[in-house]
Amino acid sequence: MKQLLSALDFSHELLSQVVSYGDTVVDCTVGNGHDTLFLANLVGTDGTVYGFDIQAQAIENTKALLRKTPPSAKNIFLYNISHSKVDEILPYQTMISAAIFNLGYLPGGDKTIVTYPETTIEAIKGCLNHLAHNGLVIVVAYYGHPGGEREKNTVLEFGSQLDQKRYSVLKYSFLNQTHWPPILMAIQRID
């Protein structure tokens, strides 16, 4: 019998379901590069991955990971700027099948440097502008740190208010855990 997937594992399961060979996708919080690598293998040789992180260390860690275990995708663009710039960076006609966010601080990094609600919402909106039909914007929110609860609530509130004719918004969370396991929100474009 199989165990229920954690929010993180479920995010990978969903990405696998919607991302196809040759797609363009976005990692809005590259962190240590694990999702960037995962996406780069999903899109394959002809695919494209855009990655963002406000921390130079995260970009360096990600480059190191990609050098160590080279993925099939060759077109990986990493930007050491806020993910709120995603809409400006992506070519205006580019459609994406998925974007992933891991909100919180850089694992193993400076815990005082975190993502913030305002720029996160800006980034989600930017991704929605490029989202293909049935594509997913997935947010995995860690919220045990100061400000994390507010950020999570802001993101959920944003998702709750999206037009149901245009988007389905799923929340996946564990109810009985005392130590703030991450929650997942997935926005699917349905129009």
Next chain:
Amino acid sequence: MKQLLSALDFSHELLSQVVSYGDTVVDCTVGNGHDTLFLANLVGTDGTVYGFDIQAQAIENTKALLRKTPPSAKNIFLYNISHSKVDEILPYQTMISAAIFNLGYLPGGDKTIVTYPETTIEAIKGCLNHLAHNGLVIVVAYYGHPGGEREKNTVLEFGSQLDQKRYSVLKYSFLNQTHWPPILMAIQRID
């Protein structure tokens, strides 16, 4: 690209993941028999399905469905009594890999006859007493009808208070829908 699964489809996905050939399982709200049939095919010839419904009409509809499309399982026991009796009906040493609840009224039936929070919680507890390691008790709650909101909240509150050392409790729900699409709660025994 694949669409996000509805709560109902996700319940079937989870059941498929935890139920194996030869298992014993429970349908706590047989309704028109769709889940009973689904479970009866999952457990196969040597498996056993126990089904409960407070409405005689539901039991009749289920028998008719099973006659029309005979499943592989031969051991299907249907009871026209409250699911709160599940713990008394199941042999005390019997372990189950899954139990499913669809809370609300009988589709196509009398909308004034609904499940109630107190008996539902009693039934969930009864199933937990027989739940195998990694087994799942899954509740799909429709809550657009009078009393439905209270029942849903009672169930979620019960799940939230389960000991995290013994159970993982997942909630799967859509945030931006105006017409009360069902929510899913899945309790997995982890000890």
